[in-house]
Amino acid sequence: QDACRSIVPWLVAFVGAATMAARVAVEGDAVAEPVIMTVLGPVPPADVSAVSGPALCREWLVNDQKDLLQQATATSGAKQEDGTFGLVELASLMRARRWPLASLHNLHLSHEDVLAELAGPLKRRALGARSCLVVASTPRAFWNPVSSSDYSSRLRALAREVGDTLVLVVGTAPAPGQPAGEEGLAAEVARLVSDLRVGFEGSAETEGGEKVRPGFIGELQLWDPLTGPPAAHERLALLACAEAQHASGAALVLSGAVSEDVMAVLSEGGADLTRCAFFDVPPTSPVSAARLVDAGAFLGFCPPGGSADVAWQDYPGRRPWRTEEAFVDALSSGPSGRTLLGSGLRFRTDLSAFGGPGICYAPDLLAAVSAGVGLGPAIPPCSHDLRQAAVNFLQYAWKPPPPPEKIIHTIECHWCGARKPEGDHFSKFTFDYCSPKCLSNHRKAGYEPDKNGR
Secondary structure, eight states, rough: OHHHHHHHHHHHHHHHHHHHHHOOOEEEEEEEBBBBETTTTTEEEHHHHHSSSSSEEEEOOBBBOGGGGBOOBBBBBBBOOBOOOOOOOOGHHHHHHHHSOOTTGGGGGHHHHHHHHIIIIIIIHTTSSOOOEEEEEOOOEEEEEESHHHHHHHHHHHHHHHHHEEEEEEEOOOOTTTTTTGGGGHHHHHHHHHHTTTTTTTTTOOOOOOOOOEEEEEEOOOOGGGOOOOOHHHHHHHHHHHHHHHHHHOOEEEEEEHHHHHHHHHHTTOOGGGGGGEEETTOOSSSHHHHHTTTTEEEEEEEOOGGOOOOSOOOOOOOOBBBBBHHHHHHTSSSSEEEEOHHHSSSSSSGGGGTTTOOTHHHHHHHHHTTTOOEEEEEEOOOOHHHHHHHHHHOOOOOOOEEEEOOOEEEEEETTOOOOEESSSEEEEEEEESSSHHHHHHHTTTTTTTTTOO
């Protein structure tokens, strides 16, 4: 008993130290408390946990997917005209849902579209809550504009226009096709870490002198395991993200089926799987969702657009569940405290202004199901758990970069050899002096270059 009593204080101290180590990062003598990095700056996690609005962790805000444009082709058992079509309107809504890639209009979410969605349905949904948490996870290939500085500045403008009801977080990722080779890997990792710590290169500074900083790494769409090994740049992009995640401690968002190659690359890069979120992992994934959960990863879920997936045209990043029932079943099996939710805003047919379910679709669906209304099995209310899971996932110990060192240029006095800050010195001909007295003494010597008072 005495031995047990003596070891208890040691165990308490050890557990306390381990808990503190998990909550903070130490660099030298400075301690960095965890924050959630938004487009408007760092926010304490407690401030986000305290509000009751929805937490939407995967929305492709302000995107341009024009590279995915494909013609609609006739499908067996369905009469459909070949080709593409124009605007997404009420009259063409079903056609756009059948052929989501056949309209350029459907493949583009403009600043105005997203502002109308965030300032409309989302703001109404947030009445009574201080804010809603939205994660802009648009893959880098679909950013609009394509430059990181312009894209991040546009999202910051959205956050300001919507107001206090929105907590908006944006990610960073390698540019399409980068790194081009092994020789560019270290530079890409350094750029990602610099984005997280200092801010997007070239982004306009706020009134407080701060650039727009991403709050996580991603979204990175994983390659299809059925197509064979990944392309070299795909593997290197994932490796760069894994190494940046290891170096920074920030969260990493991935989507799609997970292959053994993916797990090997994440391990090679030193990624912490407890800081990784895998969205929409299909039941056919070579690495199952259960295995990812056992490794400590977060799982993310997005419902099929418009209550059910009725598309005849396949496309990258398609949800693995086609109905609301399948989505709710998958969500209910998610790990406790590590389940993330998103409405998956992507196409114009997802926007409420174009006849879609809108950005609040997922939380509203869960609220209805929890209340016993609508389709799917009844599940207990989980909005608080989903929000807290999002807060736990996004927070990390970000430390502000040190202020730039002030460089003072000095000159050496020709006469006495003393050093004087540049700008405070005196000059005559090609000579520099620390004081009028030294200048006068050299003048008496006829400004001879080899004459001095030393």
